Amino acid sequence: MAESKPVVSKVEMPLKRGVIRIEDGETSQGHDKRVIPIDQEAQKQSGSSREERIKMFKEENGVRISKTPKIQKVIFLLRDHKEFVKYYEPRVVSLGPIHHGNEKYQLAETFKRKLAKVFVDSSGKTIEEICKAVDGKIKELRECFEEEVTKKYNDVDLAWILVIDGCAILQYIDLAINDKFKDFGIKNDSVAFCQQDLFLLENQVPYRLLELLMSSSPKPVEDALRKSVEKFIKRNHHMVLMDKSPDSESGKHPTHLLDLLRSSLLGNAKENGKTEGNLPTNQEARVRSSDSQSCRTVQEIKAAGIHVKRSKANSLRNISFSRKLNRLLGVLSLPPLIVDDSTGPKLLNLIAHEMCLDFDNDFGISSYVSFLDSLIDQANDVKELRKAHVLFNFLGSDEEVAKLFNEIGTDLVPDLDEYKHVRTQIQEYYNKKWGKWLGEFVHNHFSSPWTVLAFLGALLALALSATQTWYAVDSPPGPCDKFCDKFNQNL
Structure with missing residues (x-):
C-alpha cells in the first residue's frame, strides 16, 4: 500500500536560478492560488521574459466594468473579517456552481431534487424538454458567471446544476408564499435557513435562468410564479411595508435574486x-x-x-x-x-x-x-x-x-x-x-407625560401666585373697604 503524501499549503519549485512559492490565498475574486516570484533579479536578467511582460502589459485591458456584474465569490477584503466569513457561506443548501459538490450540503440535494420534480410536473413539460431549453442558452448562462467559477464544469454538467437548482428555487419560493412546506415534510427551521441561503452572493443563479424556467410553464402558472417572486422579495425587505413599496430601478434587469432585492430596497x-x-x-x-x-x-x-x-x-x-x-x-x-x-x-x-x-x-x-x-x-x-x-x-x-x-x-x-x-x-x-x-x-x-404634567402644574402654580400678588397690591375697592372708610371718618 502506497504511503499517502501529506497535504502542504506551500510548495517550492525551482525556476531557472530562482524559486517560486505557491501559497494558499485569495484573489480579488475568491480562493484561487497566487504565484509569488521570489528571485526577481534572476527573471530580470532574462531578455525574453521582459519582452513577454511588455507584450502582456500592452494587451492588458484591466477590469471591465458593467451594469450587470458576473456571479462570483466574495471579494477577499470582506473575507478577511473573521467574524463575518461565516455569513458568506451557505448553512444548509448550496445553489449554483460555486459550492456545488461540498459534502456538508449533500443532505439538501435530496430536497432540491424533490422540489425540482414538483416544479417540472406543474410546468406540463418533461425534464428532458427543460434541459434542452437550458442547453440552448448554456453559453449565455455561462457568461453570467466569472470564468473561474465555472471552468471545471462542462456544458452538460453546468446545465444540469442550473436546471435542478433553478427549478428548486422557484418551487421553494412558491411554497413559501402559499405556506405549503408542511405538505412536503419540510420543517420550519430548514425553511428559515434555506431562505437565508437564497440571498448569499456565492449562492446565486442567473435571473435569466429563472425567467427561462418560468416561461416554460403555462401562462397562468408563469404569472403565478412571477407574482410569488415579487411577494417573496417584498417579504425579505426587512422593512415595515406600507401602502406603496419601492419600485426597482427602471430599465434594469436583475442579475440574480440578491440583485433584485437590492434594487427593490433602494428603489429609483x-x-x-x-x-x-x-x-x-x-x-x-x-x-x-x-x-x-x-x-x-x-x-x-x-x-x-x-x-x-x-x-x-x-x-x-x-x-x-x-x-x-x-x-x-x-x-x-x-x-x-x-x-x-x-x-x-x-x-x-x-x-x-x-x-x-x-x-x-x-x-x-x-x-x-x-x-x-x-x-x-x-x-x-x-x-x-x-x-x-x-x-x-x-x-x-x-x-x-x-x-x-x-x-x-x-x-x-x-x-x-x-x-x-x-x-x-x-x-x-x-x-x-x-x-x-x-x-x-x-x-x-416634554420627554414623558409626567414631565409634561409637572411643567403644566408649575405654570399653574406660578399663574395663581401672580394673580394672588396682583390682587394684594392693586385690587379694586370693595363694599367692605367703603364701610371701613366711613367708620373711620365717624370716629
Whole structure:
C-alpha cells in the first residue's frame, strides 16, 4: 500500500536560478492560488521574459466594468473579517456552481431534487424538454458567471446544476408564499435557513435562468410564479411595508435574486433624490465646507433639538431632514427597518455584491449602512430609534443591535454624495445654540407625560401666585373697604 503524501499549503519549485512559492490565498475574486516570484533579479536578467511582460502589459485591458456584474465569490477584503466569513457561506443548501459538490450540503440535494420534480410536473413539460431549453442558452448562462467559477464544469454538467437548482428555487419560493412546506415534510427551521441561503452572493443563479424556467410553464402558472417572486422579495425587505413599496430601478434587469432585492430596497434613485441638487441655492456653497463633518449620534442630535421620525416611503434612500415650527424644530426622517437574525447576513452580502469589481453602482446599501452606523453608537441610540418606530428589534438586546451596525459599518466606503445634504443640514442645525437650548427644554419638560404634567402644574402654580400678588397690591375697592372708610371718618 502506497504511503499517502501529506497535504502542504506551500510548495517550492525551482525556476531557472530562482524559486517560486505557491501559497494558499485569495484573489480579488475568491480562493484561487497566487504565484509569488521570489528571485526577481534572476527573471530580470532574462531578455525574453521582459519582452513577454511588455507584450502582456500592452494587451492588458484591466477590469471591465458593467451594469450587470458576473456571479462570483466574495471579494477577499470582506473575507478577511473573521467574524463575518461565516455569513458568506451557505448553512444548509448550496445553489449554483460555486459550492456545488461540498459534502456538508449533500443532505439538501435530496430536497432540491424533490422540489425540482414538483416544479417540472406543474410546468406540463418533461425534464428532458427543460434541459434542452437550458442547453440552448448554456453559453449565455455561462457568461453570467466569472470564468473561474465555472471552468471545471462542462456544458452538460453546468446545465444540469442550473436546471435542478433553478427549478428548486422557484418551487421553494412558491411554497413559501402559499405556506405549503408542511405538505412536503419540510420543517420550519430548514425553511428559515434555506431562505437565508437564497440571498448569499456565492449562492446565486442567473435571473435569466429563472425567467427561462418560468416561461416554460403555462401562462397562468408563469404569472403565478412571477407574482410569488415579487411577494417573496417584498417579504425579505426587512422593512415595515406600507401602502406603496419601492419600485426597482427602471430599465434594469436583475442579475440574480440578491440583485433584485437590492434594487427593490433602494428603489429609483431619480425619484428619491440624493445630492446637492435638492438643496436651496444658498446652501450649495455650504456643503463643501461641511464635508468633513460626520453625522451625529441619535442622542446628540436629540439633545440639539432634532427629532427622529419614521419616513412614509419604503426605500432605504428615503432619508431626509426638514424644519418645522417656523424652522425652530428639526426633524430627521428615516425608513423603518426590522432587525433580526437574518439582517446581518443580508446586509453583508448586499455590500459584498456592491463591492464586486465588475459592478458599476452607486453603493446605495453601503451608504445607508454607513449613515445608520454613524447614528448608532450605543444601546441608547437604538432605544431612541425604537421609540421613533424606525427600528424594530427582533434580534435581542439593544446592545446587540448597536454592536451589529458598528461591526458591519467598519471599513465601508460609501458614496459621499448620497446623504451629503442631510449631513450638512444636521450639522448647521447642531451648530446653532438656540437649537440646543430648545432641545434641552423639550427634553426636560416634554420627554414623558409626567414631565409634561409637572411643567403644566408649575405654570399653574406660578399663574395663581401672580394673580394672588396682583390682587394684594392693586385690587379694586370693595363694599367692605367703603364701610371701613366711613367708620373711620365717624370716629
